[in-house]
Amino acid sequence: MAGAMPEKGDTWFQDYLAYYNAGKFTDRNGNDAVPDFKADVVVNAMRVVHKWDAQIGPFEVMSGIVLPVVHQTIRTPLGRDRDLGLAYVEIQPIYLAYTSPDKKFMGYAGVDVYFPNNNKVSYNYHSFNPTAYMTWFPTPKLELSAAVGVELHSKLKSSDYTSGNLFYSDWGINYKVLDKVPGFSAGVGGYVVTQLTDDKLNGVRLPDGNRQRGFGIGPQIAYGTSRAAFGLKWQHEFGTENRPEGDKFWLQLMIPLKR
Template sequence: MPESLAPARRPDPATGSSARALCVAAGLTAALGLAPPVAATEGGGGHYPNGAEDFMVGALPPPGNYFLNYLSWYNASSFRDDSGERLFTDFNLNVVADTLRLIHVSKFQILGANWAAHLFVPLVNVEVSRRIAAPFARETDSRFGVGDLIIDPFILGWHGKNWHVTTGLDIYVPTGDFNQHNLANVGRNYWTFEPIFAFTYLSDGGLELSAKLMYDFNTENHDTNYQSGQEFHLDYTVGYHTGPWSLGVGGYYYQQTTDDELNGYSFLNGFRGQVFAVGPQVKYDYRNMAFTLKYQAETQVENRPQGNTLWFKFLYAF
């Protein structure tokens, strides 16, 4: 094991940010993920693409079959440490992801809730470059492929006059390609189990309050002996509906709750990530289709890339 990665040790503060960046670069595989990286965890990225959901997220649709397409572009020009300072002197990340989602909502009910199931298939292109400090050369890498699949065979949705609640357990399957020697990867090489609770309140006057709450349990990446910490995160929307249009403000909040571990020891004081993002969003409903456009800017970032995301989402009801 390199001396900089010895258990329970951190770079001497006197060596400055360059030594700390060296330690991060050596200890992480930079598995930058299935979609826009939004956590600390291994490589500064997590499984769930935070900010993916928005209007009416707590409302399971009526029985039937649905197709959704999530097209996103994430760009980050800095990687922040646990003080919010730049970790690398030169860093750039671009992730373009096109994620296909199929949903089946049945007429079968459990405890008054409709049962449903869904599947996500992400197509990902990752481009990343970094320079730790002079005189180190700039490293670059890019990858394209199918990312880690997401399945949930047991989703339940309840409905009231002005409220909707949906629960489930999303499972991230490590199907995407991963190589610990790559700077960029389209898969993360570990499983994630993510309980979900989503709710929507829609007033008679068209005011909407929605949120999707998630908590992630990650397994160990056995190729790198890296255990990503547990994560709490939520997508939120405050909106207004008028005719076929929905207008609002939304984004996400993320907080890592347990330490990252490398070879069984806490990595860089836990390397816990956090972020808050906000931006405008608009949706247009047309017959059996819906189109959503939104932009999200990240702030209050620690131990992860800091950037912005542009989303276009399409829904089709069969």
């Protein structure tokens, strides 16, 4: 239900609790590049999104903010680092939202802006992410959802390093399997991320571009009513290049807030 959204004038609170475990950091050929690498990361990202009373043609207007708190333990041959902090502040200033008259399609799009916090769990550069979120019901029981976007990164001033821009897409296919429990669905979800441009240092392209790539897939279940909704999912990563490779476990929660 990536494209789901509040009604006009309403606010949603969403919480994303994730655990990530990786025992491999791959090189550009997908081979293990860092001996004894291990990452354990716990993230709790809190999101508040509001739909305004404004209307622009067929589109409604939304805004949101995301605050992710990260606890990470990273082990390499050089030692172990353990850090806790607010990773960044994500502002979602304006989304244009649309719902088809037959209610079979819903979605919204805008530009997310990430502000770093200059700590070890933050990117430490600004990022601008044009993103679209969509959900389509081809049948009453079948749901197809996706979030598609591009990450555009600013230069890291402390080292004059610029990370290349990324394309990413999260997707999910869910089916309402129990007629007696219409709010319950089960399915499969995953993601793809691929780097579109090379990393640069002092304005010069790195020899291999340091481009990253990765895929993830796994099962998921969800249950929702007008009062609340939650989802559980597991995603196993594969086909990675220049990034960690492991498993992600998610618990997602949505609670509507009164006006």
